[in-house]
Amino acid sequence: MPSSRPVLGDLERAVMERLWTAGEASLTVREVHAGLAQEREIAYTTVMTVMDRLARKGLVLQEREGRAYGYRARGSRAEMTAELMRETLDDFADHDRGTALVAFVDAASPEDVAALRRALAELV
């Protein structure tokens, strides 16, 4: 089902946006569904499935609140972006093991940068 993936990803994003907007406060599936239903036609169970998936992946925290579950994002958007960036830079630095990502350029020492600027001046 290649066509369902972007839709699902789209939905995950929409759910995360809602949770990020709520900040520290946790939302129930019903609350998220109510918000999403204003913009699109969507079943309650679909929202529940998506939020469950996000919780299983550790992107969303699930807490029991009385009779329902409350959900909130693991961190703010900025925090989660910073975390991803930290992992990315760690991956770049890990030269011996074969990296998952391919960096355009590695961080250079100040000496390297000075030498690069000289080489650049000769090039242009």
Next chain:
Amino acid sequence: MLTPVLLGALAVLLAGPAPRLLARAAAVRHTPRAALVLWQGVALAAVLAALGAGLALATHQAWRRAPDPVSVAVAGLALLVTAVVLGRLLLTAHRTGTRLRALRRRHRRHLDLLGQRDEAVGEGVLVLEHEVPVAYCLPGVGRSRVVLSAGALGRLEPDELVAVLAHERAHLRARHDLVLEAFSVLHRAFPRWVSSASALEEVRLLAEVLADRAAARRAGRAPLARALVTLAAGAAPEGSVGAADDVTGLRTRIELLREVRRRPVQAALVLAAAGALLVLPTAFVVGPWLGGL
């Protein structure tokens, strides 16, 4: 008895001194595509020669008319060593592949939630709202991503951005990640008594040089070089000291950008060497051995 000795000597030569020498032959970098093929030829020939030496020794001992206990023991030992080498390679390949794919899957998931698609920047490019200037790609068939941080986007002029994107797309198109993965496997399987570290480092550099060339063709050399310097300087960890040598190969990349002359003769020779490494041992050593079995 000549076959196992020849193959063993070839394996030792291709695993140890050959990569060390080849990594020092800076001129080869001027034909990066051919050089990358040669590196793969050396690695493949080394592995095949090592496995072939073990098998040849085992058959040589066991195929005797009246095998004595010593020959049987030697044959068994040769087989065992061969199996260990092969097993270690396959296991490392499996582990490395699994680990890389899991890391990429997880990273892609986070990227798709946190990154913003910006068609104005480029098709299929994700922008991460972060100040540290980085540009990278995440390989994967049909699921590859090119990622730029807002910090990188803010620092790059339009023509430099074109160069960066062309560079990343060249990596993805040519599947450099697969070559790097293969050499990472070799390095992790045999980190010590094989010159796998210099091989991995050099292959990494060659992949960058190839992507640099693609980017220079698309956007020009000067914008690419400026982008390299800008992003390398921006991402520098604060207060980093030492490292006067070119650890990351960045200076070499800029140096190589200055050279634009095509070298078809050198490329042909390097490719011929890669072919010879695989064909000659097969024809003169492995062929007669197999024929004599």
